[in-house]
Structures are given as C-alpha cells and as structure tokens.
Amino acid sequence: MNVELLTSPASLSEMEENAALAALTCHDNADKEHVPAEVLMRIIKLRHESVLEHITLTYRVVNITRALLQEVSRHRHISLSVESTRHTLRKKLNSKFELDFLREGASGEWLKAIENIKRIADTYPEVPNDELKYYLPEFWPTNLILTSNIRELRHILNLRTSPAALKEFRSLARAMFKAVPDEFKYLLKDCIHEEE
Numbered sequence: 001m002n003v004e005l006l007t008s009p010a011s012l013s014e015m016e017e018n019a020a021l022a023a024l025t026c027h028d029n030a031d032k033e034h035v036p037a038e039v040l041m042r043i044i045k046l047r048h049e050s051v052l053e054h055i056t057l058t059y060r061v062v063n064i065t066r067a068l069l070q071e072v073s074r075h076r077h078i079s080l081s082v083e084s085t086r087h088t089l090r091k092k093l094n095s096k097f098e099l100d101f102l103r104e105g106a107s108g109e110w111l112k113a114i115e116n117i118k119r120i121a122d123t124y125p126e127v128p129n130d131e132l133k134y135y136l137p138e139f140w141p142t143n144l145i146l147t148s149n150i151r152e153l154r155h156i157l158n159l160r161t162s163p164a165a166l167k168e169f170r171s172l173a174r175a176m177f178k179a180v181p182d183e184f185k186y187l188l189k190d191c192i193h194e195e196e
C-alpha cells in the first residue's frame, strides 16, 4: 500500500485560513487578528465541527484490496475515483502481485486463485472484463483517489484506527494521518487511537 497526500501545504494553509474565518464569522469576529490554528483548535474543543468542512484533503492510494475498498466506500461523505476493472482486469492479471498484507505461508493459495482467473480469461477470450470481474477475490488490488473534508476524515480516523477495524483499514488510516504535514496534524491528532 502506498498513500500520498496530493493537497499541497500552500492549499492547506489557504483552507485553514478560510475555515478560521468561517468560525470567526459565526461570532462577528471576522475582522479580528487571529492565528488560524488557534481558532480551529478551539473549534475542535467546542465540537463545532461543521467549520472543518471548509478544509478538504485529496489522497492518492495505491495497491489496496477491493475488500478494503468496499469498507472505505461505506463512508458517505468522501469522493472516490477508483481504477475500473472493466478497463484494467486482463492487463492486471499479467502483472506482478504484491500481497504484503497476506499471511505468510498461505500466500501460495492466494496466487492459485489468480492462476484460476487467468485460466478462465484464456479459455474464454470472448468473456468481457465486466463478466470476468465476478471471479475476482476480495484481495484483488486497486488504486484510487480519495477526497475528504476534515470533519469526515476525523470520523474515519476515529473509527478506523481503532483495534476493532480491519487491519488493512488501520494501516490506511494511519498512513493518511502520517501523510499530513506536521503543522496541520493538530486537526486530526485527537482522533487517532494508540497503536496496539
């Protein structure tokens, strides 16, 4: 899995300032001198979280399973653009699989599943990717772009860094937090569960 934050620190600063202004506008203090981070820390303490919707982050996420995609896509306030199996399935069957999250020892069994789909693809070339996809196992890797505002991201990180969450989602959630520049981590820090 590889996670990259595409939003630049300059855009983050601009959105941070906009969100601080939004908070101050609520109390007719928009003209007051302020430090955006201090305003937003207060907002987080007060749980006035709608203000945090003015800040959005966009990530590039590479090489996660479709099992994880299914869980990610349950979150209703994020935007996703996901690699299409229709356009990539046969091409990907012949690429190298890096299944780093699978249990060592059993990995040969996972590869057998891939070999089986390859066999179906070769035996029935008339079957389009759109139908071949029904044979895919949940560990089929995918890539996506994910955009979330900070309010929803706080919710996701809170749920998905918890020990109750799927291990792969825990890794994704921690990588998403880690990718945020240090000076903006205060927006999310209190939502991160301690590592077990």
Ligand SMILES: Cc1cc2nc3c(=O)[nH]c(=O)nc-3n(C[C@H](O)[C@H](O)[C@H](O)COP(=O)(O)OP(=O)(O)OC[C@H]3O[C@@H](n4cnc5c(N)ncnc54)[C@H](O)[C@@H]3O)c2cc1C
Residues within 6 Å of the ligand: 074, 075, 076, 077, 152, 155, 159, 160, 164, 165, 166
């Ligand atoms: C440990 C764990 C186990 C899980 N197990 C299962 C399972 O067995 N089966 C299963 O189906 N799912 C399961 N889920 C997924 C879970 O049910 C949610 O679908 C998923 O976590 C998305 O969270 P959410 O609905 O809180 O938030 P999001 O969709 O991210 O929305 C954020 C928040 O917006 C508000 N919101 C969004 N939509 C509405 C709405 N329509 N009405 C009112 N408020 C809304 C809510 O406050 C919500 O918390 C599990 C999740 C976890 C973390």
